[in-house]
Amino acid sequence: MNKLTKGAIASAAGIVLLMGGAGTLASWNASATAGASQTITAGQLSVVSAGAGAWKNSLGATVTPSSYKVVPGDTLTYTQTFNVTASGDNLYFTVAASSGALSNATGAANAALLSQLTNAASYSVTGNGIVQATSPNTYKVGAGTTASTIVVSMTIAFPYGTTVDNSAQLGAVTLGTGAVTLTQTATA
């Protein structure tokens, strides 16, 4: 067998090997689309002040605390309205109103006044933008369209006692900032 014959045999074998190795490895594949493209949108939870609040004394008269003098029996009430924006089909959140802390500068009268004052905070919800959920102080987004507001009331009470105590006269105390807090919860 001459060189040409050997070369032909080798070439044929190579072609066969190449043909044998090309395209013989395969697997089946099939796909189908599930659903259509969707846009997912997140909800919102915010509370902002609707404006400055107002202080009133126990007689219902609007007062300016910086110039008002409280006496035993007085109750100062601060009222401020907050706008709530809440969206989310499964959004539940608690509402909490907290009063600021009472503190006094040095001085016997200031300390005596601080010891005789009490403070508290409460809130009320209006509108059907948010509605009461199952748990106490828990709300959810309502079906209504009326925007909801939260009215926060903070009171400072100077109780009228049964005995004489003039030590708190002309004292001064400071009430810190209060807050209304909306916190999302996992449960209804």
Added chain:
Amino acid sequence: MGSTPRLSALGTSCRRPTVLVLPLAPLVLLVFAAVSAAATVRARLDVRLASAADAAIASPEQLAPEPTRLSRGLSTLRPTPRRVLGGAAAVMGGILVAASLAGGTYAFLNAQATTPAVTVSSGNLAVTVQYGSGPAGSTAAIPTTAWSNMLPGDVVGQQFTIANTGSANATMSARLSATTAWDIRLAAGTCPTAQLTSAPITTAAVSYGTLLSNTNSVICVQASLPAGAPASTEASSVSFTIMIDAKQVAP
């Protein structure tokens, strides 16, 4: 004509392979099939040999091939229990680091708004007493000439001004600091010529009215020697002190 043999020779050399290859194609396929079959047989033989070695329970030394440079290098990558544990620890550590770096990714909604701070001041309560056009203060002395040469049945009144200088409204009351044989009466307003109809004041405080903050009022204090006064009061003098109390009332 010398070129013709070369041409014919070329033509021959070109034609012959073409003629040969075509009949050889089935032969090449047969050869390839035989080679692949031989490879299959050889593979089977290998398997059988390995099985035979296992069945013979040859010692590990006998079975272990002579360590080559490649096998020694591969032995460093061979999984041992320590390496497996070390690798797992490294993976767990990596997960922990990744989790800590991703901390706070999951959260919940929160919203807060604040109310302003404010200072609250307390008021006070203070009253002053003033006799006639004299100075106003916490005490007012009544001159001895105000009530002198009094006879039984005489009624003499003196005007005072009580001022509430505090920021709280007050209920006013009066009392004597000590009992006396004289008839001391007190009422709001200017003094009448006749005796006041209110009851004589005693050491027990009796309210005579209210006084709003930052206002004042005139009161009348009447002293009279009762008609039935004992003779021992003749040509005598007594002193008395009237206490004016202001009690804050709730707003």
